[in-house]
Structure formats: structure tokens, C-alpha cells
Amino acid sequence: MPTTAPVDRRRATPPADRGLVSASDRRRRSVRATWRTSHVGLLAGLVVVGLGPILWLAKSAVTPTQDTLRTPMALFPNGVDWANLSEAWVRFEIDHYFFNTLWLALGSWFMQLLVAATGGYVLSVLRPRYAKVLTALVLSTLFVPAVVLLVPLYLTVLDVPFANVSLINSFWAVWLPAGANAFNVLLVKRFFDNLPAEVFEAARVDGAGPFRVGWSIVLPMSKPILGVVSVFAFILAWKDFLWPLLVLRDVSKQPLSVRLPALENYVELDVFLAALAISTVIPIAIFLVFQKAFLSGAGMSGAVKG
Amino acid sequence: MVHPATSVPPSGTALPDGGTPATVTPMPTVGTGTPTPRRRPRTPASWVRNGGLSTLVIALPLVLVFGLFSWYPIVRAVVMSFQHTNLVQPAEWVGLDNFTYVLADPMLATAITNTLYFAVLALIFGYPIPLVAAVLMSEVRRAKGMYSALAYLPVVVPPVVAVLLWKTFYDASESGLFNTILGWVGLGPYPWLQDPSTAMPSLVLVATWSAAGGTVIIYLAALTGVAPELYDAAEVDGAGVWRKIWHVTLPQLRGILFITFILQIIGTAQVFTEPYLLTGGGPASSTTTILLMIYNYAFGGRGDYGAATALSIMLAVVLAILSAVYFKLTAKWSD
Numbered sequence: 001m002p003t004t005a006p007v008d009r010r011r012a013t014p015p016a017d018r019g020l021v022s023a024s025d026r027r028r029r030s031v032r033a034t035w036r037t038s039h040v041g042l043l044a045g046l047v048v049v050g051l052g053p054i055l056w057l058a059k060s061a062v063t064p065t066q067d068t069l070r071t072p073m074a075l076f077p078n079g080v081d082w083a084n085l086s087e088a089w090v091r092f093e094i095d096h097y098f099f100n101t102l103w104l105a106l107g108s109w110f111m112q113l114l115v116a117a118t119g120g121y122v123l124s125v126l127r128p129r130y131a132k133v134l135t136a137l138v139l140s141t142l143f144v145p146a147v148v149l150l151v152p153l154y155l156t157v158l159d160v161p162f163a164n165v166s167l168i169n170s171f172w173a174v175w176l177p178a179g180a181n182a183f184n185v186l187l188v189k190r191f192f193d194n195l196p197a198e199v200f201e202a203a204r205v206d207g208a209g210p211f212r213v214g215w216s217i218v219l220p221m222s223k224p225i226l227g228v229v230s231v232f233a234f235i236l237a238w239k240d241f242l243w244p245l246l247v248l249r250d251v252s253k254q255p256l257s258v259r260l261p262a263l264e265n266y267v268e269l270d271v272f273l274a275a276l277a278i279s280t281v282i283p284i285a286i287f288l289v290f291q292k293a294f295l296s297g298a299g300m301s302g303a304v305k306g
Numbered sequence: 307m308v309h310p311a312t313s314v315p316p317s318g319t320a321l322p323d324g325g326t327p328a329t330v331t332p333m334p335t336v337g338t339g340t341p342t343p344r345r346r347p348r349t350p351a352s353w354v355r356n357g358g359l360s361t362l363v364i365a366l367p368l369v370l371v372f373g374l375f376s377w378y379p380i381v382r383a384v385v386m387s388f389q390h391t392n393l394v395q396p397a398e399w400v401g402l403d404n405f406t407y408v409l410a411d412p413m414l415a416t417a418i419t420n421t422l423y424f425a426v427l428a429l430i431f432g433y434p435i436p437l438v439a440a441v442l443m444s445e446v447r448r449a450k451g452m453y454s455a456l457a458y459l460p461v462v463v464p465p466v467v468a469v470l471l472w473k474t475f476y477d478a479s480e481s482g483l484f485n486t487i488l489g490w491v492g493l494g495p496y497p498w499l500q501d502p503s504t505a506m507p508s509l510v511l512v513a514t515w516s517a518a519g520g521t522v523i524i525y526l527a528a529l530t531g532v533a534p535e536l537y538d539a540a541e542v543d544g545a546g547v548w549r550k551i552w553h554v555t556l557p558q559l560r561g562i563l564f565i566t567f568i569l570q571i572i573g574t575a576q577v578f579t580e581p582y583l584l585t586g587g588g589p590a591s592s593t594t595t596i597l598l599m600i601y602n603y604a605f606g607g608r609g610d611y612g613a614a615t616a617l618s619i620m621l622a623v624v625l626a627i628l629s630a631v632y633f634k635l636t637a638k639w640s641d
Binding site for chain 1: 357358360361362364365366367368369371372374375376377378379380382383386391393439441442443444445446451453454455456457458459460461462463464465466467468470471472473474475477481482483486487515519520523524526527528534537538541546547550551554555572575576578579582583597600601604605611614615618619621622625626
């Protein structure tokens with residue numbers, strides 16, 4: 001593929017064998033000792049702080065309440081209680097909220113992808129006359145803090161202009177606003193900007209219209225960036241709390257994030273922790289599978305903000 | 307096939323006629339076979355033929371979604387802050403009433419103080435640690451990916467789960483998780499969330515745990531951009547590791563450090579989930595933040611949408627001024 005070539009070339013240039021600490025630094029005993037201890041400390045710190053709470057949650061999810069309450073740091077003093085998980089899943093209907101969350105996340109993911117891909121394509125490749133204005137308008141929303149949108153967006157969803165319908169208690173109330181993500185659009189636009197224009201031009205000469213060029217040429221070429229946008233869109237939707245809390249008042253429509261705080265008050269601690277653990281499994285699994293996309297995307301976010 | 311950039315928007319007939327495509331984007335005219343666009347008067351028909359309609363259709367998702375759920379609400383926020391709305395009667399213009407009402411609210415000073423306190427604590431906890439971690443991690447030779455993954459793991463944990471999990475850690479009884487651990491070294495038990503003096507630091511700790519990993523990854527990406535030649539040059543001048551960090555690494559990161567700083571301020575000014583779920587603003591309003599106040603105005607039973615938008619507009623304006631001043635100041639040091 002012609003597109004990957006420049007990326008690879010750039011990656012190859014900064015040699016990874018040279019960083020802050022040089023080979024001669026490494027030979028000095030004091031440097032080596034400090035560096036080694038700090039790395040052991042770093043790894044220990046990362047494991048304890050990053051992984052520790054999650055492992056504790058996994059452990060407590062299958063520990064009886066009394067053990068967790070009395071000796072939170074002990075490892076299964078009175079055996080494992082697997083029933084917590086099934087009780088949370090079945091009796092407290094975590095399954096229902098789990099699938100609500102999944103459905104909400106999938107829909108938000110699709111909306112974000114649709115808007116980002118088509119938007120990026122129009123703003124970067126098709127570039128009609130109004131593209132400049134459109135780009136500026138999209139860009140400007142990045143400078144508006146989310147808090148400004150909270151109330152007016154709620155009222156908009158309550159009574160959508162032109163359509164005159166209320167989206168309250170409908171998943172569309174979450175899906176549609178999720179699509180208005182300027183960050184995604186600009187990320188995709190920037191990626192398209194760097195694609196070789198000759199390819200599109202050639203396709204156009206061959207008589208392919210905007211739809212055809214978009215579907216058969218731009219879309220296949222933009223898999224890497226759409227992958228990055230996808231994982232972030234999905235996780236973002238899974239994490240969302242305040243917005244679904246406002247617009248999904250009907251308990252049967254709520255996702256885990258909204259439901260869990262309510263469950264806290266009347267579910268026994270061990271089952272509650274099992275529910276928390278269940279809510280964490282999917283995002284962590286997705287992160288572990290798509291680690292590369294996450295870590296490159298998180299670094300990219302710094303570059304775009306920069 | 308004519309390049310769409312030379313086509314005309316729907317209102318094309320109203321435009322000064324053809325001829326001067328000043329806005330035509332400089333596309334490489336590879337056009338071996340491309341017929342040069344003939345300067346015919348633009349008609350709706352030619353616009354459609356040139357793909358203008360298809361382009362518009364493809365732009366539709368963006369225009370509709372942003373229009374309805376971003377641009378319109380932003381404009382509406384400004385309008386609503388000057389109105390009194392109760393959703394039953396038509397909105398009524400009230401001038402600056404909402405603003406004076408919010409400014410006179412005795413809770414405002416508390417909320418501002420709390421939010422500032424949160425922001426300062428978040429900077430103390432959350433600003434230096436990711437930087438130190440990233441500099442150390444960038445020097446790791448083996449299993450680099452594992453370090454990044456460990457650092458980033460808390461970021462993917464849903465905030466609600468993180469907050470509720472930490473709430474059990476903060477259990478005030480002697481057998482609470484943190485109190486147990488501190489008990490091993492003879493400290494505590496502490497009331498954590500129940501005491502106005504420890505409630506806010508406890509919130510900040512959770513928030514930092516959830517967010518620090520993202521900053522680490524941003525710094526790591528920036529660190530790969532530091533040219534190795536700079537380190538070589540510093541060594542020629544006899545610099546040791548610490549002096550290289552001070553004279554090369556940090557100055558090279560300064561651009562991104564400035565940005566993460568202001569982004570963190572903007573983020574912490576809008577903190578909501580942690581105080582809402584952990585303390586509900588208490589004890590004794592010691593964790594009521596500005597966003598919690600906005601939420602209470604609008605959704606806390608009063609339905610005072612005017613006051614809520616007025617406060618959010620004021621917050622946005624303050625943040626905008628702050629960022630502008632900040633970038634003006636740092637621009638001098640950045641280059």
C-alpha cells in the first residue's frame with residue numbers, strides 16, 4: 001500500500017537505541033543504580049496503582065460480603081463465592097443493563113464513525129465551496145466547554161427542532177449527540193489530508209462519482225484512523241454517565257453507569273462489587289485487544305490538541 | 307469530470323458569476339485526461355452534474371448532527387441565559403436577571419472556591435506524576451508496551467465504576483481498605499469522605515487515578531519526538547543525566563506541558579461525576595463544584611434553566627479568557 005510507506009519511513013528514522021540516558025551514562029555505577037531502582041519503583045508503582053484496584057475488584061467480586069468488610073486485604077479467607085456473579089447477572093438484572101450499555105455504545109460508535117468518516121471526506125477530499133466555513137464551524141465547537149451544552153442540549157432533545165419529537169427515554173437521545181464530536185471529524189480530516197490526492201483524482205478521471213470514490217477508495221484506505229476513532233468512540237460511550245442519566249429516565253432503558261449508583265443502596269456489597277466487575281470487563285477486554293490503537297490514539301490526541 | 311471544488315453551492319445563481327474561482331483549492335492538476343473546467347455560467351443542473359448534490363448528501367450527516375446537537379444548542383445557550391424559561395409558557399426575556407441571580411447566590415462563592423481547590427489539588431497530584439512516569443518509561447528497554455498498558459488501564463475503567471469502587475476503599479470504618487492499609491503502619495482510621503477537610507483530596511485522588519494514564523501516553527508520544535542529537539550535543543558539553551533532563555528533555559516538552567496544563571484546568575473546572583457520586587456536594591457543601599451547582603439549578607427540581615445556562619456561560623467565558631491570557635503568556639516562552 002502506498003499510504004503506509006511514508007509512515008513507516010518516518011518511524012524508522014528516530015533510532016530507538018538512543019534516549020535520554022546514553023551508553024556511557026549507563027556504564028557509570030551511580031547512574032545505573034539510581035536508574036535501576038527508579039525502574040523497579042516505577043514498575044511496582046504502576047502495578048500497585050494501575051492494576052491493584054482492578055485486581056482487588058476482581059477478587060472482591062467473588063468474595064463473601066463479610067470477608068470483604070472485615071478483612072479487605074485478605075485473599076479468600078473463607079473461600080470463593082462464585083454465586084455473586086450469577087446473582088448480580090440474573091437477580092439484579094445486570095444482564096439487562098449490560099445489553100442496554102452495549103446497545104448504546106454500539107449506536108454511538110456507529111454515529112461517530114458515520115459523521116467522522118463522511119465529514120472528514122467532505123472537508124478534506126471533496127472540498128466544496130462551503131468546506132472552509134464548515135471546517136471552521138466544526139473546529140469552533142472544540143473551544144466550547146461541554147458544560148455550556150448541557151442544558152440547551154437537554155432541552156433540544158426534549159423537543160427536537162423541525163421534527164417536534166421528544167427523544168427522552170429513547171436511545172437516539174444518546175446516539176445522535178454522540179455523533180457531534182469535532183475531535184473525531186478533525187482527526188479523520190487530518191488523516192485524509194495526508195492521503196495522496198492523485199489516487200482520488202485518477203478515480204475521478206475514470207468517472208467515479210463522490211459516492212464511489214468514498215466507498216471504494218477512501219474508506220478502505222482509512223481503516224487505521226477509523227480503527228482509532230472506533231475504539232475511543234466505543235469506550236467513551238461505555239463510560240458516559242451524566243448524559244444518559246439526564247435523558248434516559250426510564251429505568252428499563254438505563255445503561256450500567258446510570259444504574260450502578262442506584263443499585264448501591266439496596267444490593268449487598270459482594271453482589272454490588274460483582275456488578276461493578278461485570279461492568280468493567282468489556283472496556284478492559286477491548287483495551288487489551290486493541291492496545292495499539294488506544295496508545296497511538298491517546299498520543300495522537302496530544303498532537304491534535306497541540 | 308470537473309473537480310467539485312469548481313462547482314457551485316445551491317445558492318450559486320446569487321453569486322457573482324463564474325469566472326473567478328478564487329476559492330478553488332489548489333489541487334495538483336495531474337489531469338492528463340482531465341478536461342479543463344469550462345467557464346460556463348453555473349446552473350443548478352451543472353452543479354448536480356459535477357457532483358455538487360452528491361457532495362451535499364455526503365455532508366448531510368455532519369451538517370444535521372452538528373447543526374441540531376452542537377451549533378444550535380450553543381447558540382441557544384447564549385439566548386437562554388437572557389431568558390426565563392419554564393417549558394410551559396413561552397420564554398420571556400429578562401435581560402441580565404439570570405446573571406445577577408447567580409452572582410448573588412451565596413452558594414457561588416463556595417462552589418468557586420471548591421472548584422479552584424479541586425483544580426489546584428488535581429495539579430499537585432496529577433501534573434508532576436505523569437511527567438516523571440513518562441520520562442522514566444521512555445527509558446525502558448524491554449516490555450515498553452506493558453508499562454504503557456499498565457499506566458493506561460485505569461483510563462478505560464468507567465468513571466462510575468472507579469468512583470463506586472473507591473467509595474468502598476474510602477470506607478470510614480477501621481476495616482475499610484485504606485484504613486486497613488494505613489493501620490498496618492499505625493495510622494488512622496480516617497473518615498475520608500465524611501470529613502470536610504479530607505473529602506476534597508479524596509475526590510481528587512480518584513479523579514487523578516482515572517485520568518493520569520492518558521497524560522502519561524501523551525508525554526510518551528512527545529518524548530519520542532525529542533531529537534537524539536540534542537542529547538548527543540549535551541553530552542559533548544559534559545552534561546549528566548539530570549542536566550540533560552533539565553536542559554534538553556523538559557525544554558523540548560514545554561509545548562505539550564503548557565497544553566496539558568491548561569487542558570487539565572479546563573477539565574477540572576467541569577468536574578461532576580466524582581462529587582456527584584461520592585459526596586453529593588457534602589459534607590457541609592465542602593465538595594459542591596460549579597458543575598454540581600449548574601446541575602442543581604437545572605435538574606435538581608427547580609428547573610431553573612436560565613440560571614443554569616447563565617452560570618455555564620460565565621464559566622465558559624472565564625475559561626476562554628484564562629486560556630487566551632495563558633497562551634499569550636506562554637507563546638513567549640514556547641518558541
